[in-house]
Amino acid sequence: MSARLEPGDPAPAFTLPDADGKPVSLAEYAGRKVIVYFYPAALTPGCTKQACDFTDNLQLLADAGYEVVGVSPDKPEKLARFRERESLRVTLVSDESREVMKSYGAFGEKNSYGRTVTGVIRSTFVVDETGHVERALYNVRATGHVAKLIKDLGL
Template identity: 80%
Template sequence: MSERLQPGDTAPDFSLPDADGKQVSLADHRGRKVIVYFYPAALTPGCTKQACDFTDNLQLLAGAGYDVIGVSPDKPEKLAKFREKEDLKVTLVGDPSKETMEAYGAFGEKKLYGKTVTGVIRSTVILDEEGKVERALYNVKATGHVAKLIKDLKLEG
């Protein structure tokens, strides 16, 4: 079971391919706050809702100095389909090896319909401008999560 991150931890660096196959590195975002969210699969109902919520609130988040990166185990081709189908504006990257997810504590045992399974744990990690963890939220709900995040970060207009 991978260790969960705690506030104050240095976020593990990563470089993963986006929907266009270009490498997106956490280091490229130094100097900005970053919301890294982990979701199980592109083009599924819950993950679509969550990605659309982040897209709908991207202007507010970006205006407050946050970049948003969504991470799933999907390959770039599937991420591109997801982005186009849902008109997503957030940066989506693929982690087929699940190494980054494990490093962030977002892959491991979870409960699914009462059974213990191994998989992606829907998680959101908020990093400061230096790449340190401000908040690490695990087992978040797909629906309503972005609204709660905005409230918790006191970004409501």
């Protein structure tokens, strides 16, 4: 399992394809705050709830200076279906190799229904304007997480 990030650590750089196959790079967000969240699978109940919660609060987050990028191991085509079916407005990117997830400590052993499995660890990172981790949240819940994040950010 990869090491977990701590506040103050440089956020690992990445360039991944979005739902339309266009590259999205963390470097594009330099000078702005970005929330990068990792989720296991598009079109599943928990991940849909979380993505819809981010979409529903996108304007509030944008007004406070935050961009949002969701990362999953799904292929761009599946992300496009997810975006269309749920009318999502957050940027969704594909990490099929799971290398970016590993660099953030968001892939590894986790408990799932009482069993230890290897997979995506639902995690959220707030990256500041200088590209450093402001908050690193691991094993977050799909439901209620966005509301808690907004509260914790004082928005």
